[in-house]
């Protein structure tokens with residue numbers, strides 16, 4: 001065990017570590033070195049005299065890693081002293097796709113032995129690396145110490161490194177593992193994830209059975225297919241219903257109705273599994289679209305844009321500027337997924353959206369901080385919507401009355417789809 005741990009961990013000395021101390025600023029980047037090297041003290045400005053720890057899940061199995069990492073934060077918040085702060089951490093090779101190992105960074109002002117006990121228990125039983133960080137010596141150099149669990153149940157230091165500054169990489173580390181972790185670009189890739197979950201999530205079997213019976217969808221449809229996208233409460237339901245009536249169209253949704261019994265179950269799963277579920281939902285809806293668009297125009301309430309934009313916005317940490325640049329492959333359309341004729345994105349000021357949510361009886365009790373975090377998240381979703389290509393979405397001002405929005409959209413459909 002110790003040998004396996006150390007051989008894996010020694011590879012890490014070529015990795016960069018990043019800790020998101022504040023969502024509005026860049027993470028603190030640092031690397032490991034065997035000797036102290038001159039440079040600014042990486043943590044000096046963010047850590048006073050606290051004891052800090054980092055935790056990383058090292059299982060090779062992607063599903064096990066995702067499941068364990070998902071549960072770890074909950075476990076830590078429950079078991080650690082309440083003064084501890086748990087921050088997101090990335091270990092990665094700069095700008096190398098698929099190189100990220102996600103982890104947590106703990107700040108412990110309590111300096112309590114209770115923290116050590118919880119962490120020692122973790123390394124004894126679970127696939128987790130624990131490191132502690134200490135500031136010592138005359139030059140106040142930060143050190144990283146890798147812990148090892150011993151036979152008698154206590155911990156000892158297995159390896160010691162100096163913490164040295166690292167350059168800010170071109171791409172924020174949270175963008176490196178999006179493909180096939182948060183967004184799936186083929187049916188097969190999403191399907192494989194659920195197949196691997198059958199033993200741990202029995203509901204996967206029922207979803208896969210439905211997916212196996214999906215209808216085939218052709219590249220070209222006889223009638224136009226119009227997708228309506230937008231954040232919550234922007235008026236998608238109102239518009240899709242009135243459009244369906246005005247055009248004598250068929251109304252479909254993604255995820256489709258047939259997945260409803262399992263949606264709440266998969267919403268509790270880590271992103272890898274949850275996103276694979278929604279990705280498969282699009283292929284099911286595509287089959288229905290292919291069938292219905294033989295007879296009449298089809299209106300679709302959410303489709304691929306929502307799946308990708310929400311997944312990207314959730315995966316990308318920190319500021320709006322951390323999103324992958326426009327034109328990045330993460331905004332591409334899956335080659336095997338039916339493409340709609342037109343995608344409309346309803347856009348609304350956050351004040352008006354909030355007003356509509358309140359009329360509907362939601363978002364009344366949100367704290368300022370939560371609203372702020374939500375605001376940043378929604379900005380990221382909207383920006384990601386706008387960067388998705390093949391087809392790109394057309395933004396529609398959703399602030400006028402329902403009838404004016406409908407008329408505006410009917411004009412657009414006539415112009416773009418010749419209906």
Ligand SMILES: Nc1ncnc2c1ncn2[C@@H]1O[C@H](COP(=O)(O)OP(=O)(O)OP(=O)(O)O)[C@@H](O)[C@H]1O
Nearest residue numbers: 231232233234235236237238356360400401402405
């Ligand atoms: N153009 C509009 N002007 C004013 N109010 C509107 C307009 N369109 C919809 N609403 C109202 O705003 C609220 C949200 O609308 P709706 O349910 O259609 O949004 P939605 O995008 O489908 O929301 P969600 O995704 O959360 O289900 C509803 O109370 C609806 O009556």
Ligand SMILES: Nc1ccn([C@@H]2O[C@H](COP(=O)(O)O)[C@@H](O)[C@H]2O)c(=O)n1
Nearest residue numbers: 232254255278302303304306307310311
């Ligand atoms: N085509 C879709 C539709 C939805 N999602 C995910 O569902 C969440 C939002 O849905 P609501 O109905 O609750 O507004 C959001 O997390 C999306 O990721 C999706 O992935 N694909």
